[in-house]
Amino acid sequence: MPHNLENTISLLSRTPAALNALLRDLPETLTHRNEGEQTWTAFDVVAHLIHADRTDWIPRAKIILQFGDTQPFAPFDRLGHLRESQGKSLGELLDEFGRVRAENLAELRKLNLQPKDLARSGRHPALGAVTLSELSATWAGHDLTHLHQISRILAHQYRDAVGPFGIYLGVLQCAGHSS
Amino acid sequence: MPHNLENTISLLSRTPAALNALLRDLPETLTHRNEGEQTWTAFDVVAHLIHADRTDWIPRAKIILQFGDTQPFAPFDRLGHLRESQGKSLGELLDEFGRVRAENLAELRKLNLQPKDLARSGRHPALGAVTLSELSATWAGHDLTHLHQISRILAHQYRDAVGPFGIYLGVLQCAGHSS
Numbered sequence: 001m002p003h004n005l006e007n008t009i010s011l012l013s014r015t016p017a018a019l020n021a022l023l024r025d026l027p028e029t030l031t032h033r034n035e036g037e038q039t040w041t042a043f044d045v046v047a048h049l050i051h052a053d054r055t056d057w058i059p060r061a062k063i064i065l066q067f068g069d070t071q072p073f074a075p076f077d078r079l080g081h082l083r084e085s086q087g088k089s090l091g092e093l094l095d096e097f098g099r100v101r102a103e104n105l106a107e108l109r110k111l112n113l114q115p116k117d118l119a120r121s122g123r124h125p126a127l128g129a130v131t132l133s134e135l136s137a138t139w140a141g142h143d144l145t146h147l148h149q150i151s152r153i154l155a156h157q158y159r160d161a162v163g164p165f166g167i168y169l170g171v172l173q174c175a176g177h178s179s
Numbered sequence: 180m181p182h183n184l185e186n187t188i189s190l191l192s193r194t195p196a197a198l199n200a201l202l203r204d205l206p207e208t209l210t211h212r213n214e215g216e217q218t219w220t221a222f223d224v225v226a227h228l229i230h231a232d233r234t235d236w237i238p239r240a241k242i243i244l245q246f247g248d249t250q251p252f253a254p255f256d257r258l259g260h261l262r263e264s265q266g267k268s269l270g271e272l273l274d275e276f277g278r279v280r281a282e283n284l285a286e287l288r289k290l291n292l293q294p295k296d297l298a299r300s301g302r303h304p305a306l307g308a309v310t311l312s313e314l315s316a317t318w319a320g321h322d323l324t325h326l327h328q329i330s331r332i333l334a335h336q337y338r339d340a341v342g343p344f345g346i347y348l349g350v351l352q353c354a355g356h357s358s
Contacts, residue, residue, distance in 0.1 A: 137340035
C-alpha cells in the first residue's frame with residue numbers, strides 16, 4: 001500500500017483541534033485521572049504528544065535526509081513529557097500542541113518530499129532500517145494510538161458508574177496496549 | 180463511585196465537536212474504509228451515534244421515569260445507522276450529530292434529574308435492572324467506545340504503511356472489542 005503523504009498531513013493537522021474540542025475545560029476528574037498506578041492521564045498524553053512533535057518526527061526525518069542509515073536516531077525519551085507539562089494547565093498544553101504541530105507541518109511541507117526521498121532509509125536504534133515513508137505514516141499512527149488511549153482513560157473513569165452496561169462497552173474491554 | 184451527571188453532560192456536549200474536528204473533510208480513503216468484512220467505517224460510526232441518540236438514551240430515560248422497571252426498553256437496532264446514513268455525506272452526518280446531541284442534552288436538562296430520579300431502576304431487555312444513573316453514565320461510555328473505535332479504524336488504514344514501527348503502536352494491537 002503506497003503511503004499518501006497528503007492524506008497523512010490532513011490527519012496530522014486535525015489532531016490538535018480534535019483534542020482541543022474533546023478536552024478543553026472538561027472537568028479535572030476526567031482529564032487528570034489515570035487508569036491506575038504507572039499509567040497516564042489525558043493531560044499527560046497531551047504533553048507526550050508535544051514532546052514527540054518536538055523531538056521525534058521532523059528531527060528524525062532530517063537525520064534520514066542528511067545521513068541516510070549511517071546515523072541512528074536518538075532514542076525517544078518516554079518520560080520527556082514530564083518536563084513539557086510541569087507547571088502548565090491543560091489549556092496551555094492544548095494551545096502549545098496546536099502551535100508546535102502547525103510549525104512541524106509547515107516544516108514538513110518545506111522539505112517538499114518526493115517519492116525518492118520517502119523511499120530513503122534511516123536507522124532506528126531498536127528496529128533497524130526504516131524508511132522516511134514509514135516514519136511519516138507512524139507519526140499519524142502515533143496520534144491515533146494516543147487518541148485511542150485518551151478515549152480509554154476517560155472511559156475508565158466511568159467503569160463503576162456504568163454498572164451492568166460495562167459488558168457492552170468495547171473500550172472497557174481494551175487491555176491498555178497503548179499505555 | 181457516585182456518578183456526576185454534570186461531568187457527564189460536559190463530556191457528552193464535546194463529542195460532536197471532537198468528531199467534527201477529526202473527521203470533516205478528511206480524505207475518504209480514511210473515513211470510508213473499514214477494518215475488514217462486517218466492520219464499520221468512521222462514517223458508519225457517526226451514523227450509529229446519531230441513531231443511538233435518537234432511539235436510545237433519552238427515550239430510555241423517559242421509560243424509567245414513567246414506568247420504572249415495569250416496562251422493558253425496546254431493544255436497540257444495531258443496524259439502524261444504515262437508515263440514518265443513506266444518501267448522506269459525512270459532513271451532513273456530522274452536522275446532524277451536532278444538532279441531535281444538542282437537542283438531547285437540552286431535553287436531559289429539562290428533566291431536571293435529582294438523586295432520587297437517578298437511583299430509579301428500569302428494565303433492560305437483556306441486562307435486567309439498570310438505574311437511570313447507570314444509563315446516563317453509559318451514554319458517555321458509549322461515545323468513548325466509538326471514539327476508541329474510530330481511532331482504531333483510522334489507524335488500520337496505516338497498518339501496512341508504518342512497517343516495523345507497528346509493534347510500537349498500541350492502537351494496532353487492539354483486538355477490536357468495540358466493533
